[in-house]
Amino acid sequence: MEGKLFIYNSLKRTKEEFVAINYPYVGLYVCGPTVYGEAHLGHARPAITFDILFRLLQHLGYKVRYVRNITDVGHLENDADQGEDKIAKKARVEQLEPMEIVQLYTDNYHENMKALNVKSPSIEPRASGHIIEQQQIIQKIIDNGFAYEANGSIYFDVKKYNQTNKYGLLSGRNIDDLLENTRQLDGQEEKRASLDFALWKKAKPEHIMRWPSPWSDGFPGWHLECTAMSTKYLGETFDIHGGGLDLLFPHHECELAQSKAALGKDSVKYWMHNNMITINGQKMGKSLGNFITLKELFSGNHTLLEQAYSPMTIRFFILQAHYRSTLDFSNDALQASEKGLARLISAYKVLDGLETAEKSTYNVEELKNKCYQAILDDLNTPILIAHLFEAVKIINATKIGTEKLSKEDVSVLKQVFELFVFDILGIKIDENAGNGELLNNVVSILLNYRQKSKENKDWSTADEIRNELKEIGIIIKDSKEGFTWEME
RNA sequence: GGUCUCUUAGCAAAGUGGCUAUGCACCGGUCUGCAAAACCGUUCACGGCGGUUCGAAUCCGCCAGAGACCUCCA
Structure with missing residues (x-):
């Protein structure tokens, strides 16, 4: 008896019991990376957070289809918003084909995720492979009267949508505030309102990534791919949509509006957002230039790093904070995680050789239950880990004879480690190279x-x-x- | 400027209206040929000011500081 899973729903701003729409199946969609640069520490957080959710749901007996996309088109540069997208820009700079860039960094992402022991999602669709689906969504939105054409580009009509729906529900924003406060960007004269967003963008002649469409040769808008791909693989309504907190607005807000405008109903039951990793109290991000790539962390090759940190140290470090809190990067914190993890693993290894007693002096079943309660309470991995360290204490105390464990309890403890440390938290013991x-x-x-x-x-x-x-x-x-x- | 969030011991990070969170570091001890590892123990908290309460670090208000989003970002 494991109990019920509660997760925090960003849409409701409260913890809710997780109830699958179509038990035992669960549809999980998570916004993946835009593959135009090396994977960094920030990328590890959602990957690991939702990896834990994926593993937990599977353990609980759900049949999960986990879709995590690769964004390889469509994200406009804010300052080069003449219709040049990130991938194309990077391509020009490095004199490579856009799809070469995409391949390079997709591989890089995969290598890093593998090192972090992040399970592959069930489906990893690419935006560029779903242009037709995106166009179909656009057409539906046009047919439903929530989009307009201007100069070959299609924009979502937020004001129109807001007449019959509520734009801003997810991010808690008021449309009037947004109208007042949205900064005036160049090249917006085609839009009727500043917060309208592009569904299809006509490409300039020099723009390399382009596809034909009924409206113009161009490329899909910023937020559309997730709607198209989640609908295709998970259906019109699905259970959980996850991503980084920084995507909540405008990305997820727009996605929610688009989906509803296209399908006439809400697609997502639970929205989940992981918080950011900070460095010196500030968000670690591509645009701020203060990020550390995973490769650098693994090699120690960065001015901010005192040493190399193994992938499992990084994983454990991330799991020692709750996913909805910011997590501050520092060498001290990482070194603490490294040592703590080593102690945890050592205790597990001690289990096999432990001398057992008739009766235990410690309630192992209760510990196991506490572990379940922690992880089922909105993936509270730091509490789970705190309980696991209690197990470490007991194991070590048993080793020197100040506590006693029965044979049954030792095997329960072993199960606890195997289930929580390895299966759910996804820690793996680095069976070091050549250790034959x-x-x-x-x-x-x-x-x-x-x-x-x-x-x-x-x-x-x-x-x-x-x-x-x-x-x-x-x-x-x-x-x-x-x-x-x-x-x- | 608008919206929202956060502020916990040396560092990181949970949780809670009354009961030692946890990890790392530090200090003392056990063990050891010496270390390391392991174990035991101690110290060190809840931004400030008010209010509610028998009792608040936990609820409310004000103030201060930090951050996020409002623009691509995990």
Whole structure:
């Protein structure tokens, strides 16, 4: 009995019990990356957050179709809004074909996600592969009277929509405020109102990414792809739509309006948003230029980094904060995560060799329940991790005999680790490269030799072996029974 | 300027109207040939000022500071 899952719905601004629209199936759509640059720490947060949700839902027995898109067209540059999109701009700069850029950074994203042990989504559609679907949505919106054409471009008529619907529901905005406050951008003379947004944009002659359409040769608007692809793969209504908090407005607000204008109903039951990662208290973002790429984190190759951090350290660091809170980056915080994670994993490894007792002095079932409660409460991973550290404490105390665990409870603890640490939190033990039988044997020979040196009180030889092994990343842990070792 | 959010110990980060969060660091101890690891223990909190309450860090108000969105961004 696991209990009920509660998730925070941005639309309602409250935690709600998760009830699948069409049990046991769950449709989950998450806004993926725009592939025009290296994946950075910020990209890791939604990927990991919704990876946890994906894993949890599957564990709870749901059949989840998880769609996470790749945006490879259509996002306009704000300052170069003459109809040049990000991908095309980057392409011109680097003298590459746009699709080369897309391929390069899609691969880069995938490599990084794999390193972070983020599961592949069920479907990973590309915007460029769904131009026809996007055009069909535009046509529906036009037919329903919520869009107009100007010069070959199609715009969404927000005021018209607002007459029969409410624009701003998701982001909590008032349309009158928006009309007053939206900054006047260049090239908006085609629009009837400043907050109208493009559904289809006519391409300038020099613009390379373009597709034919009934209205003009051009490309789809900023927000359309998610509507088109979520509808195609998850149906007109689906359970959960996720993404970064920075996408809430205007992206998701526009998406919500578009979908409703096209389909005549609300598509999404639960909207979920992860908060940002900050650096020195400020959002880490592409446009601010203060981001650290995942590759840099993994290699330690960045002026802000004191050392390299393994993908699992990054993952654990992200999970030690609740997904709806900002998370502040620092070397100290990352190093704390690194050490904490090592302790967690060590405790798990200790489990197998534990001496068991008749009766436990600790209530393991209760701990397990607390773990469930934590993760089911809006994915409260920091609380879950706090409980897991309680398990660490018990395991270590059992090892030295100040607590006792029965054989059954040891196996329950093992299950707890396997379920929560590995299956749900998605931590994997880095079975370090080359750590094969041969290495094991070689290290064993050395360590046995060291043990003999110790018995002969030949401390200098013993220390030399210890130090030299440490230099190549092998840590020896002495104990009363002998020794164990692990890779750094 | 508008809308919204946040402010917790050295760092990071949960939670809660009355009960030690947690991790890392620090300090003391156990263990060790010495370390490391592990364990035990101690210290250090809830931005400021008021209000509600038997009791508030937790609810309300004001003030201060920080941030997010309003423009592409995870």
